[in-house]
Each structure stands twice: as C-alpha cells, then as structure tokens.
Amino acid sequence: MPGTLRRYRRACDYLAAAMIHLKDNVLLTEPLRPEHLKPRPLGHWGTCPGLTLIYAGLNRLVADTGQRTLLITGPGHGAPAIHANLWLEGTHAEYDPRLSLDGHGLAELVRRFSWPGGFPSHLSPEVPGVIHEGGELGYALATAFGAAFDDPGLLVACVVGDGEAETGPAAGSWHSPKFTGQGDGRVLPILHLNGYKIASPTIYETMSDDELTAYFTGCGWTPLLADVRDTDDPDTPLADALARAHAQDSGPPPMIVLRSTKGMGLPATSPDGTPLEGTFHAHQVPLPGAADDPDQIAELERWLRSYRPEELFDADGVPADDLLAVPPEPSLRLGRVPQANGGQLRRDLPLPGLGKFAVEVTEPGADQASPTEVLGSWLAELVRQAPDTFRVVCPDELESNQLGALLEVTDRQFGRDVRGYTEHLGRRGRVLEVLSEHLCQGWLQGYLLTGRHGLFPCYEAFVSIVDSMVNQYAKFLKMSGEVPWRAPVASLNYLLTSDGWRQEHNGYSHQGPGFINQMLTKKADTARIYFPPDANTLLETMYRCLSSTDLINVVVAGKRDGPVWLSPEQARAHCRAGATVWPWAGHEGEADVVLACAGTTPTVETLAAAQLLADAAPDLRVRVVNVVDLLSLCPADRHPNGLSEEAFTECFGDNVPVIFAFHGYPSAVHEVLHGRRGAQRFHVHGYLEEGTTTTPFALLASNRMTRHDLAADAVGRARGWSSAGGDLARGFHRRRDELLALSYRDGEDPAEITGWRWPR
Structure with a gap:
C-alpha cells in the first residue's frame, strides 16, 4: 500500500499542477509549447500536495475502518488537489459524465479549472463533497462542528491551514469540543502546517513542537504530531496519526499537527534563481510567466514530466488499476458522503400550530x-x-x-x-x-x-x-x-x-x-x-x-x-400580503397623507402620530400602512416578494405623500423603492447614526423619529395643508422639545410617552 499511495499522490499532484497551468496536451504526449498553456494561470499550488496527502490518508482510514467521513477543507484555494482526488475516485464522473475516467474526461477536468464557465479557483458548490468553500479563511472548524452535531456516526475531518489558523474565528473554534455532547459526531482537525502564507511565515511555523503541544492541550485537545518534511514515506507518519486518532475513545479529543513542505515536488528554484519549494513563492502559481519565457516553460515541462504521467495513465488517459483501487467503496468515498448534499437528508420540521400560543386581541393595541x-x-x-x-x-x-x-x-x-x-x-x-x-x-x-x-x-x-x-x-x-x-x-x-x-x-x-x-x-x-x-x-x-x-x-x-395590534387571523393575512392598510388607525377612502411604518418602535410612534393628527387636525385624512416584509416594497419584477402595482397603490395611493417611519437607516427604504413610480414622494424617518446612553424618547428625538416629528412632517407635506400645516408642525416640534427637556431633567421619559396606549 505505501508504494501505491505514493503513485496515487503522484497522479493527483500531476493533475493539480496540470489544472493550474495547462489547457491542452494534458498528458505531455508532445513537447510543451506556449499554446498548450492557459493564458491566465490561476490556482494555489502550495497547499495542494499536502491536501492530497491528507485525502489519500483518509481514503486509507475509511477503507480500513468503514468510517463515514465528511471532509471540510479550510484552504479552499487548494481546489486542484480536491478536484484531482474526486476525479480519480470517480465521483466527478457520477455527477458529470463529461468528467469521465479517461483521456476525454481528464482533458475536460484540466481545461475546466479556473476557466470561464468552468470551476472557480477555490472549492464551490459545483464540487461534490463540499459544504465549505474556504475562499475566506477562518470558518472551516466551526462549520465542521456544526456538521457533527446530532450525527454520532459521522467523522468530520477538517483541514485548517496554518495561515487560516491565525484568524480570530479559527482561534475561537479550537474551543468547540467543549460544546459537544452525547449524540454528536466527532471532529478531527488537521492543522496543515506547511510554514507559509502568501508572503511570509505563519505564526504556527515559528512555534516549537512543545509550544504547539502546550497550546492545543490547553484548548482541550490531544495533539498528535506528524512531521513528513524529511521522509521519503510521508504516508506512514500520517497514517499512524490518523489511526491513533480514530482509535482514541476517551480523554480530550485528538487533533493532528501535520508539518509538511510548502509546495512539495516543485523545483528548488525558478530559472531566475527565486527559491520555490518550501517557501512562500510556492503559494500560488509557481511559474506564472511560462507562456512568454522560454526558460520558465522549459522548467515547467521538466517539473510536470518529473511526475512521469506515462506510468500513471495509459495511452487513452485511463488511470492505472492500482490508482483506481485506492479510494474506498463508492458509498464511503469522501466526495459522496450524503451530508455533503444535506438537502437530500433534510426533513420538514414538525412545526407546532400557532393557535394556543397566539395572543387573543380584544381590540388593536389593548x-x-x-x-x-x-x-x-x-x-x-x-x-x-x-x-x-x-x-x-x-x-x-x-x-x-x-x-x-x-x-x-x-x-x-x-x-x-x-x-x-x-x-x-x-x-x-x-x-x-x-x-x-x-x-x-x-x-x-x-x-x-x-x-x-x-x-x-x-x-x-x-x-x-x-x-x-x-x-x-x-x-x-x-x-x-x-x-x-x-x-x-x-x-x-x-x-x-x-x-x-x-x-x-x-x-x-x-x-x-x-x-x-x-x-x-x-x-x-x-x-x-x-x-x-x-x-x-x-x-x-x-x-x-x-x-x-x-x-x-x-x-x-x-x-x-x-x-398586540393584530389578531392571529389578521397577522396571518398581514404577513401573507407583506404590507397592508390598518383601517382602524386612520381614515377610510382617499388620503391626504399616508403614515407608513416598519418595525416595533416605529409602529408605536406612527400610531401615536396618527392620534396627534386626529386631535390637532381632524379634517386631515390619514391612512396608516404597516410593512412587515421590507422587500414587498420592491417592484414585483425585481423581487419575488414585491407587491403588485395594484396592491402597492392600494396601500400607498398614487400621488399621496408618504411619511415612512423605518426601523433602520432611511437609505434601506429608498433602495427597495427604486423602480417604483413616484418613489420620490416617500419621506423616510429612521436611524441617523445619532445615539448615546439616554432615554428611549431622547434617542428617538435625536434621530427625528418621534411621533411629533412624524406628525409635523405629515402636516407639512399633506395635500392642501401648506399654510395651516406650518403652524401645526411648529406646535408638534415645540411639544417634542418640552417633553425632551423633562426627560433630561428627570432622567426618565414623561408619563405622556411611557403611559401612551392605543386606543385611548
């Protein structure tokens, strides 16, 4: 098996390198020429050999034990390695017959990577076995624990890059085993410590084995160290660590620190003398100028031929039998684990009926x-x-x-x-x-x-x-x-x-x-x-x-x-519609102004404003609209929840000014209204980034969101109220300021605010 695993990894590493650089001549059946190369070589080589080493080791563990295993890959830009393994295990072909296990499928795999309309340079949902992209670093380990909760038969192997391990979320995630309980699966983190991030050494590279052991022991793990940098048989140290981790059934859970060489298999230097293997220069595309530099293309060909692809694939591009025998049986392959397509496992929740939990409403707001x-x-x-x-x-x-x-x-x-x-x-x-x-x-x-x-x-x-x-x-x-x-x-x-x-x-x-x-x-x-x-x-x-x-x-x-404004039946209809008129809060028929609101506090202030207007301007026809679904304000051709033009007009009228009290930043309402006819008639009050430790009313006042601000705006903009509205608006503002002064004097809001109720 060690010799076979070595050949298997050689095949995967070759495929990964080919994916990054080649678009044609993928088995090097002729001398390499510039037209065989991708015009925009993309990808991250540095982590690929280590990822294949881990994938091969997990294949061996699963084949030996039958352990159902989900792989989560933090260094998602090592996607070429995962693609290579998925192709060799036959999973790619099962999901897409064009990626068949022959020369045609191999050529398609290599060409498609980082190609327009093909696979991205990182892992993505198009890739079988993937629930975590790993494009942004830091979240792999937390995601792995989420996958393991409530699935006692599952092992989640999680590769954490040593660059990713520097992030805050990853650092916090090391404490996740403290939250696992009875009935949960197991998570096996593998810290892939290859020493470098994009342009400098990682923190973990500078830590000794004793420091690493102390650190992870303190986080609650049993760290197992596997150093494969100076051995011709890296599979054995990793296999030993994986076997020990799988066999451990008590004490702090195991995790593996895998020290490997960055970009294993690369030439030591590039033609211009830049060091490659074992340095950060191996991180992305090792020989990016090969299409225009004769020395680089010659070095690239030497490197690719060092994998001896003719020994791994036959003349038709079919992998050798011993390579195809490495992955476990199809149902246990890492790319086919059902949890990686969890929607197939999802069952609807047994949601309880709402009836006995809802609040009975005698009348709105009572x-x-x-x-x-x-x-x-x-x-x-x-x-x-x-x-x-x-x-x-x-x-x-x-x-x-x-x-x-x-x-x-x-x-x-x-x-x-x-x-x-x-x-x-x-x-x-x-x-x-x-x-x-x-x-x-x-x-x-x-x-x-x-x-x-x-x-x-x-x-x-x-x-x-x-x-x-x-x-x-x-x-x-x-x-x-x-x-x-x-x-x-x-x-x-x-x-x-x-x-x-x-x-x-x-x-x-x-x-x-x-x-x-x-x-x-x-x-x-x-x-x-x-x-x-x-x-x-x-x-x-x-x-x-x-x-x-x-x-x-x-x-x-x-x-x-x-x-509580709405009965259970009214709440159901309101939520189904997204936004409705509350006829009991305003006037029937045509409106001079619409008071609209979205949010708990804005709704209270809007209804209080409606009361102020009813007292001070009884002839002003006010309509009150509540919006429960913000995106219902979008035009229906822009969002599936958008109100039809008829429903929108029923709520907000045609040319009527709308004073909108909104929970968040006013810009959010203006954004969703974009494309609606007459959107300029919406005047939105919301959070203006004004705040401090104060009283609720003072906070509203500092953001011009009090009932008095809403009422003043309404009379100032209502049709036919331009002259009378000015005096009323000044009165509303004067009362707001008087109440605000009381809040500052007493350290609490006046009873006029705290004791307000609807209906009176």
Whole structure:
C-alpha cells in the first residue's frame, strides 16, 4: 500500500499542477509549447500536495475502518488537489459524465479549472463533497462542528491551514469540543502546517513542537504530531496519526499537527534563481510567466514530466488499476458522503400550530405582550417535537432576549464540568450559547448544510460581526441553486432582538441596524427581511421562515412588552400580503397623507402620530400602512416578494405623500423603492447614526423619529395643508422639545410617552 499511495499522490499532484497551468496536451504526449498553456494561470499550488496527502490518508482510514467521513477543507484555494482526488475516485464522473475516467474526461477536468464557465479557483458548490468553500479563511472548524452535531456516526475531518489558523474565528473554534455532547459526531482537525502564507511565515511555523503541544492541550485537545518534511514515506507518519486518532475513545479529543513542505515536488528554484519549494513563492502559481519565457516553460515541462504521467495513465488517459483501487467503496468515498448534499437528508420540521400560543386581541393595541417571550413558548414546543434536528445558537443572550422558555425543555449544551454555579447546563441540549457570533454562524451553517434546521437569535448591533460570513454563505446558496444535483437546505434564520431603539441604556455601541442594509446587497432569490410589529406577527413570520428553504431570513423583533395590534387571523393575512392598510388607525377612502411604518418602535410612534393628527387636525385624512416584509416594497419584477402595482397603490395611493417611519437607516427604504413610480414622494424617518446612553424618547428625538416629528412632517407635506400645516408642525416640534427637556431633567421619559396606549 505505501508504494501505491505514493503513485496515487503522484497522479493527483500531476493533475493539480496540470489544472493550474495547462489547457491542452494534458498528458505531455508532445513537447510543451506556449499554446498548450492557459493564458491566465490561476490556482494555489502550495497547499495542494499536502491536501492530497491528507485525502489519500483518509481514503486509507475509511477503507480500513468503514468510517463515514465528511471532509471540510479550510484552504479552499487548494481546489486542484480536491478536484484531482474526486476525479480519480470517480465521483466527478457520477455527477458529470463529461468528467469521465479517461483521456476525454481528464482533458475536460484540466481545461475546466479556473476557466470561464468552468470551476472557480477555490472549492464551490459545483464540487461534490463540499459544504465549505474556504475562499475566506477562518470558518472551516466551526462549520465542521456544526456538521457533527446530532450525527454520532459521522467523522468530520477538517483541514485548517496554518495561515487560516491565525484568524480570530479559527482561534475561537479550537474551543468547540467543549460544546459537544452525547449524540454528536466527532471532529478531527488537521492543522496543515506547511510554514507559509502568501508572503511570509505563519505564526504556527515559528512555534516549537512543545509550544504547539502546550497550546492545543490547553484548548482541550490531544495533539498528535506528524512531521513528513524529511521522509521519503510521508504516508506512514500520517497514517499512524490518523489511526491513533480514530482509535482514541476517551480523554480530550485528538487533533493532528501535520508539518509538511510548502509546495512539495516543485523545483528548488525558478530559472531566475527565486527559491520555490518550501517557501512562500510556492503559494500560488509557481511559474506564472511560462507562456512568454522560454526558460520558465522549459522548467515547467521538466517539473510536470518529473511526475512521469506515462506510468500513471495509459495511452487513452485511463488511470492505472492500482490508482483506481485506492479510494474506498463508492458509498464511503469522501466526495459522496450524503451530508455533503444535506438537502437530500433534510426533513420538514414538525412545526407546532400557532393557535394556543397566539395572543387573543380584544381590540388593536389593548393587550400587551413581549413578542419574543411569546415566540419562546412556541419554540419550546418545537424543541419537544424535533429533539434531534433543530438547534438554537446564540451569543449568550437567550434569556436576555426573552427566549428563556426554551430552557424549560432543554439545556444549554456544554461538554465540560463547571466548578461554579450554573443553570440549565447539560451534556446534551438544543441550545448552544457562546460569546462568539463567529462560532454561532459557523456551527449553524454546518448544521443546516448537512440537512438540519436552526435559529440564530442575536443582538441587532452585533450580528454585523458575521457580515463577511453571511456574504460567503449567500454566495454558496446562490451557486447551489444553479447546481442541478444540489437539494434545497433549510433556511438560515436570524432573529435580531435588543434592537437599537431600545438600547438607550447600553448606549451608542449597541445601536446599529446596519445588517439590514447588508442583506439588501444579496440576490433576490436569497434574502428576506421582516419587521413583525407585534407578538402574533412574529409567530406567523417565524413559522414561515422555519418552513422555507435556501433563504437567509432576517427577522427584527422587539423583546419588551408592547401592544398586540393584530389578531392571529389578521397577522396571518398581514404577513401573507407583506404590507397592508390598518383601517382602524386612520381614515377610510382617499388620503391626504399616508403614515407608513416598519418595525416595533416605529409602529408605536406612527400610531401615536396618527392620534396627534386626529386631535390637532381632524379634517386631515390619514391612512396608516404597516410593512412587515421590507422587500414587498420592491417592484414585483425585481423581487419575488414585491407587491403588485395594484396592491402597492392600494396601500400607498398614487400621488399621496408618504411619511415612512423605518426601523433602520432611511437609505434601506429608498433602495427597495427604486423602480417604483413616484418613489420620490416617500419621506423616510429612521436611524441617523445619532445615539448615546439616554432615554428611549431622547434617542428617538435625536434621530427625528418621534411621533411629533412624524406628525409635523405629515402636516407639512399633506395635500392642501401648506399654510395651516406650518403652524401645526411648529406646535408638534415645540411639544417634542418640552417633553425632551423633562426627560433630561428627570432622567426618565414623561408619563405622556411611557403611559401612551392605543386606543385611548
């Protein structure tokens, strides 16, 4: 077997090098010429030989043990190595017959890599066996743990590059085993320590074996060191480490530190004397100027021929029999593990009915309830009914966000003994709480992509910590939707609470709705943004989100007691429509002005403004519209949730000014309205990046979002009210300032604000 594995790796390394450089003459059956080379050679060679070494070692382990194994590759730009292995094991051909195990398939594989319309230079959803692209570094290990939760028979082997290991998310991820519990699979990290990132040594390269052992032992691992730099048989040290890791069944879990040579197999230097093998110069394309430099193309040909492809493939390009015998049986091959196409494993959640959890409404606004507290009871029932396929990940904020009912039916999962006082902590639970948004995001991504369901509650201001991660995940979903064999996965659901309008006590640092704008950059097929105004609409919204697939749903909801505006039946109709007129809050028929709102606090201020106008300007015809689905404002030809022109006009009229109280930055509403006729008549109040530690009313005032600001704007813009409106507007502003002065004097808002109720 060692000799066969060596030949197998030689074949993979040859294919990887060919993918980076060649577009023709892929088996070197004639002398290499410039026209055989790709005009834009792309790829990362440096990690490829090490990745193939790991892939071959895992093949051997799986073949010997029958262990079901998912491979997650942090250094995703080592894609040529993964493609080579997938081709040799026959998985590529199963998903695409054009990648057949012969010369035609080999030529197609080599040509397609980093070619327009072909495979990207990094791993992607088009590639079998992949749930993590590894384009942006730092998230592989958290994703691996997410995949392992609730799958006790699964081994997730995770390659972490030593450059990636320098990132903050990767550093936090080393603590993930402390959160695994009974019924979870195993994660085997392999730190691929080849010494260099793009242009300099890595931190981990500078650490001695003793330092590495101490560091990973302190993180809770049993580190196994495998140094293959100075041996002609690198397969044996790695095989020994893999066998020890697989056999260990007690104590801190094993992880492997694999020291290898960067770009193994390269020439020592380039023709101009630049060192290559074992240096950062091996990181990307080793000989990028070969098409124009005779010395480089000659060196490239010598390098490629050093793999002796004629010994590995026959004249028709078919791999030798011993190479084809290396991968395990088809059902156990790394590219075919079912968890890598988790949508095929996904089953709909047994969502409880909403009836017994909804709040009965005697009349709009007369009853009070915390939206998230009501939701928490429903989620607790869901956990009872889905004990193995639904998890909640949260940055230590579950009870703060009024979702504590979950802890009546499940523990926070934690795998270590704790010396101090704890509550609701156990070895198995549906809740994972860690003060790292990165870990929550990575865990949930891995969990969803392997066929399960979940929810990510988070403080609104701090979910932006995962902006970059959700960017990558949105791209993964977008590309997955274009791959015919990828089955839909459960949607990624964010519940953003502790919103900025009620973070006056925590101050400016906790006031930030920017994640909404971030989501507006995503494809219409991917992103959804909801602002349920009360408890019943939150229940209905979450039911819809947890029923959906292949979406990123952002739900922004209040956690404090607030008015319940809609009955369960009205909430259902409202959420189905996306935006509706609330006739009980305004006038029937034609309107002089529309008061629109989206969000819990903006809804309260809008209805309070409607009351102010009813008292001060009873002849002003006001229509009140609530928007629960922000993207319903988009033109229907731009977004599938967009209101039809008829429905939009029914809500907002034709030429009527619209005063819009919005939860987030005003620019978000203007962006979604782009393309609507008469969009300039929308005058949006929202968060203006003004904040501090203050009172709720003072925070609203600093952002011109009080009921008085809305009412003043309404009378100032309403048709036919240009003269009378000025005096009324000044009166509204004067009263706002009087109330604000009381807030500053007393340190709390006046009863006129805190005691306001609808109806009076």
